[in-house]
Amino acid sequence: MPEAVAHAGRVPPKADAPVREITFGEAIREALAEEMRRDPKVVLLGEDVAEAGTAFKVLKGLVEEFGKDRVIDTPISEAGFTGLAVGAAMTGLRPIVDIMFGDFIALVMDQVVNQAAKSHYMSGGRWKVPMVIRATMGATRRSAAQHSQSLHAWPSHVPGLKVAIPSTPYDAKGLLKTAIRDDNPVVFFEDKISYAKVKGPVPEGDYTIPFGVADIKREGRDVTLVATSSMVQVALGAAAMLEEIGISAEVVDPRTTWPLDEKTLIESVRKTSRALVIDEGSFRYGVTGELASVIAEGAFYELDGPVRRLGARHVPIPFSPPLEDATVPAERDVVDLVRQMCNK
Amino acid sequence: MPEAVAHAGRVPPKADAPVREITFGEAIREALAEEMRRDPKVVLLGEDVAEAGTAFKVLKGLVEEFGKDRVIDTPISEAGFTGLAVGAAMTGLRPIVDIMFGDFIALVMDQVVNQAAKSHYMSGGRWKVPMVIRATMGATRRSAAQHSQSLHAWPSHVPGLKVAIPSTPYDAKGLLKTAIRDDNPVVFFEDKISYAKVKGPVPEGDYTIPFGVADIKREGRDVTLVATSSMVQVALGAAAMLEEIGISAEVVDPRTTWPLDEKTLIESVRKTSRALVIDEGSFRYGVTGELASVIAEGAFYELDGPVRRLGARHVPIPFSPPLEDATVPAERDVVDLVRQMCNK
């Protein structure tokens, strides 16, 4: 488990509001609070979201400001309240549902995939479903196999959904605002470890980050590390270590898996000629396969070697610390693999 | 919609039992009947599986032979009866559940992914869950967005599950028997169109096909078409058309997405130097991404050009025939893309 607080993110120069260092969790809360102030149609539904402020305390304070009519404790009925949110979204609200552990999206796939994602298309564009499904992701909390999954590959596979997967406080705030204002169902994944452990500069007040725009978190020449969510910190850490042995790594964060900014990914790899894709989801048939394929196809003639991938080991996440630590890619794994890719 | 019956599949020479031509649906039924005769622990659960023999009539006759205690009509409770099957599997039975339309696996992901897939691992290997989840897949039946999805990428992403996706009657029978005898949860996808429209040679009596062994459905020199399920027929049709213009296509069917026979895929592409992956699932973050990545990595230095992919268009499946026909890869699409890949 990462002990130190990672300092992550840059604010683009154009931002003119005062900038503070806040945590990933605070950035989420701030985005929610600002959007709720801005638009009375925004409501929050989930288990223990009100006084408790969720199991992760991320929503602390919202019920005090917005009241129990807008920050609503639900029964433990993930499918029930998510389905309810679909109907509420169709009829004028902008509901945000809180899926406490991302593992529980398995309980709402029917509502999200068969209902929310398809209503607009099936109605020939006549109904809209502007809702956000916030779900956590990420392991290394010793929470074992049913509370540690990163299942963002599933909704990314489904036409009609958008999927955001921020890695820094700055991105979290800007992307969450975009998600809330989007007229489509958006699944928004938040890494649990990042809530308290990742800190970074975030402007006060309003700004949004468009979906489908990757962010180059670090520029480099020799290899492109395409990383998502928690793995961006890992990639940045590895990049610093690689620097010391003379390998200059570029770190690119797609920020949304759908829409996907193929262009930025491909251009980076055209420049560096090597690519490693790192994602915390289970390794097989997940996010790394899509991103690696997009790159391998788009930068084929510039590639010096095959696009490589790192994901969570293809096992259910074990409880025991030494076992769990062997499942999620760490800086060391990235460094070793990149050295091999660069013959260094 | 394919009008003609496709004749598909070869029987390996070693088979010594009499061989008949039967349909894909008949092969499924035969596998179930033989396994139920062989092992009284095998029971079938699902909606309208008994007298009605399922919506697709695939199970017709089973209840007459095995009785209502073993061929069991359930309420419309996909999560309920799938969850029940998990417990029954742990305590001595080999249940097979029938998910009428593959779209409904969205309703059972929690039971399959959070329970069935993880029980063995979480218990340190002490409990086993020998069950089969049979689900249909495939579009082009004018069934619209909630009855046409091919969601096999989801379980393929999940450690602890095995996933079979047969394309011919021969494979269907042999793989289903393997699935039923496997001590792990297996998700088994059956293409609805193939039930009646794909016919092929199948030996009478017992044989099994091991998981994780790809089958070369057609040998060729210039390009490898990696195809799954319904797309194998499309690939074979395209290969015949390509032959006429002097392109020799090899068609490789992985048969199971997990375990995956990486070796056969990679070796084929090392030989042909070009690869196109074709799968009926939605294009993005699906099966094609994984297979293409495996090939691009394993055959990188032999590839003449990027590995290409064809999947269902990234849209909810529309009802209207001309629209639906534009969503699923057809022979023409394969031929056009391969010609481009071969500069012919």
Next chain:
Amino acid sequence: MMAIRLFEERVNDLYTRALMPGLAHLYIGEEAVAVGVCEALQPDDYITSTHRGHGHCLAKGAVPHLMFAELLGKEAGYCKGKGGSMHIADPGTGNLGANAIVGGGAGIATGAAFASKYQGTGRVSVCFFGEGALGQGVLYEEMNLAQLWKLPVIYACENNLYNEYTHYSETTAGDIMARPAAFGVAAQAVDGQDVRAVHAAASAMIDRARRGDGPGFLLLNTYRYRGHHVGDVARDYYRPKQEEQRWMADRDPIALHAAWLLAQGIADQAALDRITEELTAEMDAAVDYAMKAPYPDPGRVDEDIYA
């Protein structure tokens, strides 16, 4: 009711003549349910419908020519041909959508009621579903939420005795009426073949919901005359012909209502015949319109994925 009957007969005809793609689930025999309930609703109230949805959609105000166009996959249809029979949806008539997932409307209808209460619009929503949907756990999750939050939603359970090819007694333990009651939801059973009885019960429940007194559950006992879908013709193995004949002879909602109208002197036979004639002409024209309407251009496939 007559409009729905005539509509469905034409659907059957189109399908049998291989002019209609896909499948269709006919509502013939159940007309009094949709009509009795929807007549008790305001135009801007909401409904969610099912795979057997034509009757609900028409009763809520859909026009036949746009429905036929949708059923035939034409650009002019309610959903530009993208939805088809199982997905008719129309904001103009408060139709949140037919739904091909059994129980799929439960969340949506409950959510529309939530939005109505939150926004103070006074709208009620009705969730139509077959008794087969009693097997879907999400229905209980929704009833619990609706009762906790006193949402203006009516759960309209159409018990036509069969879940596809299985009698509901083989799939439904206990007493149906006790299920909503267990969640505190007010429940009433009604003869679903008696349109006036349905209307009276629905009106009372809808008024109550609109007043803020919470959700209701209507158990509407009815029967489908035809197969589960248009292709289900040999039905003997799951239900006796006599059962079908008995319902058609003794419990036909249209015949019962016509008899009542005549007995009360509200209409004479000539008036009824005239209505039938007019509706027949309307339906034939609607079919004609839909048959002639063009298919969408294949390029449209990529539109409407995202708003």
Next chain:
Amino acid sequence: MMAIRLFEERVNDLYTRALMPGLAHLYIGEEAVAVGVCEALQPDDYITSTHRGHGHCLAKGAVPHLMFAELLGKEAGYCKGKGGSMHIADPGTGNLGANAIVGGGAGIATGAAFASKYQGTGRVSVCFFGEGALGQGVLYEEMNLAQLWKLPVIYACENNLYNEYTHYSETTAGDIMARPAAFGVAAQAVDGQDVRAVHAAASAMIDRARRGDGPGFLLLNTYRYRGHHVGDVARDYYRPKQEEQRWMADRDPIALHAAWLLAQGIADQAALDRITEELTAEMDAAVDYAMKAPYPDPGRVDEDIYA
């Protein structure tokens, strides 16, 4: 009961001293439920348990040193360290597994009852769950199946008043007892702090189920003394301290049972003290064993994925 109490106190201690990874949900205060029910079961009967599962596992026969080893992620644990606190499972004691998905045991327990009936083994299974699981629709799907097929399964609902940090009255409409009844499932409410009452009610229902008369539902009214999990220490915002104190002072299952034993002359204080002493020694030894036990080799991570 005392064994569970002492076990849980040690869990709390290990956690507070940062010696235990992850989280733990303590069963302190609810001991009579697990003990009363499990004492009515045969060794080869089945249970499914929950995130708050230590009590169920111990009551069904698990031994403390292997449990502590599992809680600490050690190779010697029941699940080789792969499961942890929320996933203790043990075929040897009929424990189908604790489960970190609320309601996650419902299908499994019902399925074990199905297999028991199918194979004629006569085994009963008990599905333990918190009242929060009443929010999960799958529970109703399972009760419906169990009653339809007369399966020998008991749904044991532990109502400790809170779903995490939310009072159950905010999440549960209607009357809990009416829910199983709606599916035809025999239901009984019991004082969950009175181990003899729990045992009597459970015995009757288990016998009935074993005879083939179908499933049962026990509502066990109880209270957790501690936080939702070991880290939940500042609880004032969701429940008053006095409430906790009242339950501990007046309704402690161990104190009540001890008083009864003394009053009946079945045991004297010295005997009770001796038991406590012995159990304390056993628990301390078990912790000691587990603390000294080695972690699994990281290479083991890839084992046990497939059978």
